[in-house]
Amino acid sequence: MSTTFSADDIDRSKGDFYFPERNKFDAGYGLTERTIDYICDVKNDPDWVRDFRKRALKVFQDKPMPTHWATKDLENIRFDDIRYYLSDGQKPKRSWDDVPDDVKKTFERLGIPEQERKFLAGVEAQYDSEAAYSNIQKAVSDQGVIFVNSSEGLKEHEEIFRPWFGKVIPTGDNKFSALNSAAFSGGSFIYVPKGVKVKHPLQAYFRINSENFGQFERTLIIVDEGAEVMYMEGCTAPKFETSTLHSAVVELVAMKGAKLQYVTVQNWSSNVFNLVTKRGIAHEEAEVKWIDCNIGSRLTMKYPGVIMKGRKARGEVISIALANSGQHQDTGAKMIHAADETTSNIVSKSISIGEGRSTYRGQVHIPRHLKNCKNNTECDALLINSHSRTDTYPAITVRGNQHATQHEASVSQVSAEQIFYMQQRGLSEGQAMSLSVNGFINDLVRAFPMEYSVELKRLIDLEMEGSVG
Amino acid sequence: MSLDIRNLHARIGEREILQGLTLDVPAGEVHAIMGPNGSGKSTLAKVLAGHEDYEVTEGTATLDGKDILAMEADERSRAGLFLAFQYPIEIPGVSNANFLRAALQARQPEGVELDAVAFYHRMYAKMDLLEMNRQFTSRAVNEGFSGGEKKRNEILQLMMLEPKFAVLDETDSGLDIDALKVVAQGVNAMRSPERGFLVITHYQRLLDYIQPDVVHVLMGGRIVKTGGPELALKLEAQGYDWLKDEVLVSA
Numbered sequence: 150m151s152t153t154f155s156a157d158d159i160d161r162s163k164g165d166f167y168f169p170e171r172n173k174f175d176a177g178y179g180l181t182e183r184t185i186d187y188i189c190d191v192k193n194d195p196d197w198v199r200d201f202r203k204r205a206l207k208v209f210q211d212k213p214m215p216t217h218w219a220t221k222d223l224e225n226i227r228f229d230d231i232r233y234y235l236s237d238g239q240k241p242k243r244s245w246d247d248v249p250d251d252v253k254k255t256f257e258r259l260g261i262p263e264q265e266r267k268f269l270a271g272v273e274a275q276y277d278s279e280a281a282y283s284n285i286q287k288a289v290s291d292q293g294v295i296f297v298n299s300s301e302g303l304k305e306h307e308e309i310f311r312p313w314f315g316k317v318i319p320t321g322d323n324k325f326s327a328l329n330s331a332a333f334s335g336g337s338f339i340y341v342p343k344g345v346k347v348k349h350p351l352q353a354y355f356r357i358n359s360e361n362f363g364q365f366e367r368t369l370i371i372v373d374e375g376a377e378v379m380y381m382e383g384c385t386a387p388k389f390e391t392s393t394l395h396s397a398v399v400e401l402v403a404m405k406g407a408k409l410q411y412v413t414v415q416n417w418s419s420n421v422f423n424l425v426t427k428r429g430i431a432h433e434e435a436e437v438k439w440i441d442c443n444i445g446s447r448l449t450m451k452y453p454g455v456i457m458k459g460r461k462a463r464g465e466v467i468s469i470a471l472a473n474s475g476q477h478q479d480t481g482a483k484m485i486h487a488a489d490e491t492t493s494n495i496v497s498k499s500i501s502i503g504e505g506r507s508t509y510r511g512q513v514h515i516p517r518h519l520k521n522c523k524n525n526t527e528c529d530a531l532l533i534n535s536h537s538r539t540d541t542y543p544a545i546t547v548r549g550n551q552h553a554t555q556h557e558a559s560v561s562q563v564s565a566e567q568i569f570y571m572q573q574r575g576l577s578e579g580q581a582m583s584l585s586v587n588g589f590i591n592d593l594v595r596a597f598p599m600e601y602s603v604e605l606k607r608l609i610d611l612e613m614e615g616s617v618g
Numbered sequence: 619m620s621l622d623i624r625n626l627h628a629r630i631g632e633r634e635i636l637q638g639l640t641l642d643v644p645a646g647e648v649h650a651i652m653g654p655n656g657s658g659k660s661t662l663a664k665v666l667a668g669h670e671d672y673e674v675t676e677g678t679a680t681l682d683g684k685d686i687l688a689m690e691a692d693e694r695s696r697a698g699l700f701l702a703f704q705y706p707i708e709i710p711g712v713s714n715a716n717f718l719r720a721a722l723q724a725r726q727p728e729g730v731e732l733d734a735v736a737f738y739h740r741m742y743a744k745m746d747l748l749e750m751n752r753q754f755t756s757r758a759v760n761e762g763f764s765g766g767e768k769k770r771n772e773i774l775q776l777m778m779l780e781p782k783f784a785v786l787d788e789t790d791s792g793l794d795i796d797a798l799k800v801v802a803q804g805v806n807a808m809r810s811p812e813r814g815f816l817v818i819t820h821y822q823r824l825l826d827y828i829q830p831d832v833v834h835v836l837m838g839g840r841i842v843k844t845g846g847p848e849l850a851l852k853l854e855a856q857g858y859d860w861l862k863d864e865v866l867v868s869a
Binding site: 212250362529564565566567570571572573574575576577580583584587588589590592 | 655667668669670671691692694695696701703706707708709710711714717720721725754758779837
């Protein structure tokens with residue numbers, strides 16, 4: 150196929166802007182015990198959190214970079230050139246009118262206040278290290294639903310927060326969960342009481358405004374027995390010449406019969422290292438579903454996981470990844486079966502454009518003593534140009550003889566004949582490519598809430614524009 | 619719309635396939651092209667549609683006087699050219715309805731949205747005419763379709779896009795008599811004084827249902843004989859040998 154490709158960045162102009170920094174609190178460069186003390190002092194963290202952070206710092210420093218299996222690009226992260234905490238010292242506002250102008254303009258440009266008006270139950274908008282805006286609909290908070298940022302969560306709701314904090318993802322899980330455990334700031338804390346089904350989604354939006362900065366949001370969501378909630382997160386950053394680091398930890402807990410859906414559309418600019426640890430525990434008959442779309446960033450490493458701890462628990466990961474030139478999307482899923490009759494489902498579709506690279510890593514673990522567990526995995530890759538790359542590393546460990554597991558994988562190209570057929574019907578080459586690519590991910594896009602799926606299609610079309618000469 | 623081809627030479631790689639093809643199809647007429655295997659029938663269709671594997675080395679092709687060889691494949695389509703493919707390709711994940719909508723939308727002037735209700739109305743009417751089950755609207759284009767269903771789908775697209783000139787590349791291959799009749803019905807419903815058709819076929823049988831005004835025979839990359847519908851009947855009865863002798867004699 151005679152398509153040429155421009156290796157330069159696709160226009161991400163929607164998110165590519167920034168305002169001058171006016172930080173009241175700046176932890177300076179590098180991460181040491183002094184940085185931790187600074188962060189704790191500014192945030193007025195309780196002692197148990199200060200200790201937690203300091204222990205995590207040691208774990209982070211002791212652990213090596215996992216480059217024996219992950220990409221060597223990780224070695225390009227300069228931990229000493231990053232600022233670990235920046236904020237204007239303000240508490241999150243409950244009304245957009247009270248949010249400082251530059252911050253408000255940022256979120257208006259990204260469409261957040263409008264979305265909130267139209268269809269959300271609550272919004273957290275984080276700007277660099279802290280939440281600038283945090284609001285929940287009265288109807289929802291009247292039901293006892295708690296939706297605040299992590300600082301408020303650990304201070305005002307310690308009795309709910311602390312028992313689960315660091316239990317789903319222990320500090321030492323990996324080098325970056327340890328880093329997050331040391332430097333975390335922002336992120337959401339959500340508690341949904343028994344039987345409460347939150348009708349509209351809760352949304353968080355993470356925005357990086359500053360250069361040489363690391364954002365470490367920490368999210369903990371606990372859905373009590375029989376309750377249900379959907380949480381959506383979006384993220385963007387302006388494109389800086391220097392690298393930015395985003396290392397989040399998301400812990401989900403679904404109690405008996407609860408349902409939790411976590412939707413992410415990640416569109417970081419191409420200088421961001423996005424290293425995220427996400428995991429959920431599903432108790433008896435509960436369900437944790439990750440719907441994950443990765444379009445941006447220089448390197449994303451993210452393997453949403455579910456530990457099915459109770460009988461008949463269900464875990465699901467739906468993942469779409471798009472890697473353009475200069476990008477590596479290293480994503481996948483982890484399904485750990487720890488009870489009988491648990492079911493897990495993984496569907497991953499990736500698209501590699503130009504010299505982009507996408508990788509799928511999937512872990513499925515079913516131990517011998519369990520009965521009647523099921524796993525279904527489907528991972529499909531689409532290669533657009535001749536130098537596009539995709540890799541698949543399934544790690545399936547199943548023992549015992551009453552389980553059903555299925556693994557399907559495919560790699561395909563958009564055929565020139567398909568493009569010609571569509572052109573013969575009047576579609577330009579670019580339109581034909583877009584249609585083909587959208588067709589490839591179509592059944593997954595439908596899993597996203599409608600408002601997100603429209604935006605998703607738009608983002609993918611934008612990416613496709615550059616892939617055709 | 620009229621199609622005018624003069625002395626067309628085209629090759630794929632090093633192989634010369636069309637070797638001086640001249641053909642004139644005035645608007646309102648249906649012309650049939652027959653010929654032995656390898657004579658260049660499908661090549662002609664692909665070259666007219668603008669397939670990038672083929673290179674035109676000499677000659678011209680115009681639609682109502684406009685040079686189509688200078689246009690990209692999609693431009694030619696929007697200029698009014700339609701090709702019903704011999705082997706229609708599958709497009710997974712893209713529904714028939716969405717595909718047709720996209721194709722029609724591509725022809726709208728900038729900023730004009732297609733009327734969705736009118737679109738569905740029209741599409742169902744055409745599908746009924748072609749005896750196509752309405753379920754086909756939500757199925758992915760050609761995916762899992764039988765040969766006959768694919769050919770019917772080509773004609774559905776023809777009827778929806780209303781091209782000014784249509785080239786049908788062996789539309790009858792793989793069709794049983796009943797499907798053939800339905801497809802022919804669709805094509806005949808599209809005949810008009812403004813529209814031209816070039817029907818490429820192996821077998822005379824299709825021409826019982828889509829009666830041509832003129833029949834051409836393509837051999838060795840050029841038109842060697844032109845006649846009325848009776849020419850097709852003669853070929854069916856006698857094969858191509860008599861023609862080959864004739865051509866040799868006049869060469």
